[in-house]
Amino acid sequence: MSPLDDERQHLELCEAGLRRMLEGARNNVIVGETVAGDRYSAERLGRHLKSLAKELSEEPEGPPFFGRLDFGQGSAEHRGHAYHIGRRHITGEHVDEHWGPPLVIDWRAPVSRAFYRASARDPQGVALRRRFGWSGSTLTGFEDERLEQGEEGESKILVAEIERPRVGPMRDIVATIQPEQDDLVRAELDASICVQGAPGTGKTAVGLHRAAYLLYAHRRRLERTGVLVLGPNRAFLGYISAVLPALGEMDVEQTTLERLLATVPVTAADSEAAAIVKHDARMAEVLRKALYARIRKPVEPVVVPDGSYRWRVPENELRRIVDDTRRASLPYGVGRERVRARMVASMRRQAEARGQTANAAWTRRIGRAVTPSLDAVWPAVKPEEILYDVLRGNTRAEGVLTTAERQAITWARPPRSVKSARWSAADLVLLDELAALIERPRGYGHVIVDEAQDLSPMECRAVARRSEHGSLTVLGDLAQGTTPWAAASWPDRLALLGKPDGQVIALTIGFRVPAAVVELANTLLAALGTEVPATRSYRMDGRLRVTSVTGLEKGVVDAVREALAFEGAIGVIAADADVEALTAALWNEGVDVGGRLSVLPASLAKGLEYDHVVVAEPAAIAGAERRGLNRLYVALTRAVSRLDVVHARPLPPQLSRPA
Numbered sequence: 011m012s013p014l015d016d017e018r019q020h021l022e023l024c025e026a027g028l029r030r031m032l033e034g035a036r037n038n039v040i041v042g043e044t045v046a047g048d049r050y051s052a053e054r055l056g057r058h059l060k061s062l063a064k065e066l067s068e069e070p071e072g073p074p075f076f077g078r079l080d081f082g083q084g085s086a087e088h089r090g091h092a093y094h095i096g097r098r099h100i101t102g103e104h105v106d107e108h109w110g111p112p113l114v115i116d117w118r119a120p121v122s123r124a125f126y127r128a129s130a131r132d133p134q135g136v137a138l139r140r141r142f143g144w145s146g147s148t149l150t151g152f153e154d155e156r157l158e159q160g161e162e163g164e165s166k167i168l169v170a171e172i173e174r175p176r177v178g179p180m181r182d183i184v185a186t187i188q189p190e191q192d193d194l195v196r197a198e199l200d201a202s203i204c205v206q207g208a209p210g211t212g213k214t215a216v217g218l219h220r221a222a223y224l225l226y227a228h229r230r231r232l233e234r235t236g237v238l239v240l241g242p243n244r245a246f247l248g249y250i251s252a253v254l255p256a257l258g259e260m261d262v263e264q265t266t267l268e269r270l271l272a273t274v275p276v277t278a279a280d281s282e283a284a285a286i287v288k289h290d291a292r293m294a295e296v297l298r299k300a301l302y303a304r305i306r307k308p309v310e311p312v313v314v315p316d317g318s319y320r321w322r323v324p325e326n327e328l329r330r331i332v333d334d335t336r337r338a339s340l341p342y343g344v345g346r347e348r349v350r351a352r353m354v355a356s357m358r359r360q361a362e363a364r365g366q367t368a369n370a371a372w373t374r375r376i377g378r379a380v381t382p383s384l385d386a387v388w389p390a391v392k393p394e395e396i397l398y399d400v401l402r403g404n405t406r407a408e409g410v411l412t413t414a415e416r417q418a419i420t421w422a423r424p425p426r427s428v429k430s431a432r433w434s435a436a437d438l439v440l441l442d443e444l445a446a447l448i449e450r451p452r453g454y455g456h457v458i459v460d461e462a463q464d465l466s467p468m469e470c471r472a473v474a475r476r477s478e479h480g481s482l483t484v485l486g487d488l489a490q491g492t493t494p495w496a497a498a499s500w501p502d503r504l505a506l507l508g509k510p511d512g513q514v515i516a517l518t519i520g521f522r523v524p525a526a527v528v529e530l531a532n533t534l535l536a537a538l539g540t541e542v543p544a545t546r547s548y549r550m551d552g553r554l555r556v557t558s559v560t561g562l563e564k565g566v567v568d569a570v571r572e573a574l575a576f577e578g579a580i581g582v583i584a585a586d587a588d589v590e591a592l593t594a595a596l597w598n599e600g601v602d603v604g605g606r607l608s609v610l611p612a613s614l615a616k617g618l619e620y621d622h623v624v625v626a627e628p629a630a631i632a633g634a635e636r637r638g639l640n641r642l643y644v645a646l647t648r649a650v651s652r653l654d655v656v657h658a659r660p661l662p663p664q665l666s667r668p669a
């Protein structure tokens with residue numbers, strides 16, 4: 011039998027193994043539901059087994075393995091063993107009460123690491139590394155590197171994977187994770203890291219694979235505390251959301267910060283001047299002051315009638331209680347309950363001195379009875395009420411904000427009541443800050459935040475609160491910052507994110523954008539005013555074309571017609587204001603928008619990629635907003651294979667065509 015036949019035979023064993031695992035899980039669901047001792051454990055066990063069965067049956071029909079490692083004499087631990095590496099572990103056959111060796115080892119297992127890290131210079135005990143080629147679920151061939159013999163070459167399978175035309179949502183990269191990426195994927199759970207990488211260096215891919223890795227290596231801890239992935243917008247989430255389920259991880263919360271903070275609907279928009287102030291870190295102080303201004307100095311004792319008695323907390327004692335509690339720096343809501351508890355405790359002492367029994371029911375009753383006095387000194391508040399005060403200009407923001415800044419955020423026509431107030435996206439962040447001042451929010455074991463260069467200081471605080479007792483993976487590119495508050499350097503942002511010691515690591519090899527396109531986009535870098543490490547493109551293929559036209563719409567329609575002759579997804583990226591007219595022009599010319607052709611506003615292009623990109627009128631994209639050149643840089647770096655730049659107006663002077 012040829013080695014390829016051997017591998018095909020192994021494939022059959024794997025397919026049988028997977029079927030066995032699925033059957034086993036299904037049977038266990040039935041058994042688990044009947045054997046568990048009590049209802050609670052039955053439910054828990056049932057849920058666990060059901061999710062396992064669901065996971066196995068929902069697994070996409072991907073190849074069960076993509077690589078193989080044969081360890082040679084150089085390995086102390088695995089000498090003479092061969093392992094197939096795949097997306098999930100496949101157990102071997104059960105023979106004579108024992109499980110046979112696994113048919114496939116999970117890519118995240120320690121032994122799999124050598125698949126990504128071993129090289130001819132440092133074989134790590136690997137005699138042979140084999141990469142498999144697949145066409146759908148058919149095994150078509152393999153490539154070998156005999157590392158111990160110093161053999162290592164450019165892998166055609168790897169190149170083909172990286173250069174493959176893109177269609178549909180983002181895919182996992184487990185078969186081709188590169189050593190510099192692997193370091194980040196497998197960084198320790200307690201380490202907070204920040205990945206700076208030019209467009210297409212795999213930041214998003216690394217973040218998602220890191221989530222999958224951490225869940226494998228620290229399953230128990232993270233199942234309890236949770237993993238959160240934050241992306242910039244819904245389009246981006248739609249694009250990335252299939253990667254983790256394909257890796258067998260269904261329970262990661264993937265959302266946008268706006269959705270995570272959406273306690274009220276967003277029905278208002280801020281001017282840029284207002285948004286800039288609202289996103290400034292000093293707002294935290296403004297809000298804190300406004301909240302604590304609700305606490306009043308006690309001006310009378312607390313008196314509670316109780317049968318023939320009247321219990322009293324004298325005014326000076328109440329003052330002491332309130333002052334002590336303020337100094338304890340507790341969340342506002344916890345402080346309020348502390349004051350209540352101390353009022354009740356004082357009365358209990360009096361009651362007991364009179365020989366009364368102060369049982370739980372008594373404590374509850376007195377606790378309720380002190381509420382009016384408590385409201386007078388430490389009232390219950392809702393975040394909306396405090397923000398309503400702040401935005402009406404009813405605050406003590408003097409000394410924190412300038413007069414102009416206060417004016418910028420003050421409502422021109424204040425709503426009549428909190429209920430009729432309309433809130434903006436920036437207000438959500440402020441409401442979240444207030445909610446956290448009142449009650450600590452839920453935290454996660456690990457938070458991954460993508461496009462982090464765009465987070466404002468106040469948004470960073472919202473993320474920091476959710477990873478206070480966990481760790482963070484921060485992904486971003488300073489050159490792609492498009493918000494008015496975009497980061498100029500990472501250490502500042504990491505401090506705002508609550509992880510000042512987080513390590514900043516650069517990814518330097520681009521896997522998306524072809525070299526010619528990178529060269530064009532890089533001519534913008536000097537004008538962007540950010541220092542980012544230089545990168546090199548893995549892709550020498552690809553095509554760049556800059557076309558000057560007399561009518562933009564016709565120029566774009568022509569470019570799209572040509573692009574349709576190629577395989578893969580096509581994205582027309584235009585200034586937001588031009589999208590409608592261009593879409594209409596395409597329809598009018600009989601070109602269907604939808605399916606593999608999208609027309610999208612530059613403001614939504616971040617993080618996405620298309621096989622063929624048509625950037626329509628760079629000058630309009632650059633001129634549409636303050637950081638329009640950064641936006642243009644993002645638009646120019648979405649192409650996997652071909653970029654058409656179509657312009658009727660002169661190109662922005664900062665964009666020069668490389669010689």
Ligand SMILES: Nc1ncnc2c1ncn2[C@@H]1O[C@H](COP(=O)(O)OP(=O)(O)OP(=O)(O)O)[C@@H](O)[C@H]1O
Nearest residue numbers: 183186187188209210211212213214215521522617
């Ligand atoms: N090791 C790899 N093997 C194969 N493909 C890879 C690898 N690393 C990244 N890619 C691919 O390169 C493309 C870009 O990756 P990704 O979107 O993660 O980059 P990014 O750094 O987040 O880019 P951007 O800053 O533009 O959002 C994706 O199609 C991804 O699958």
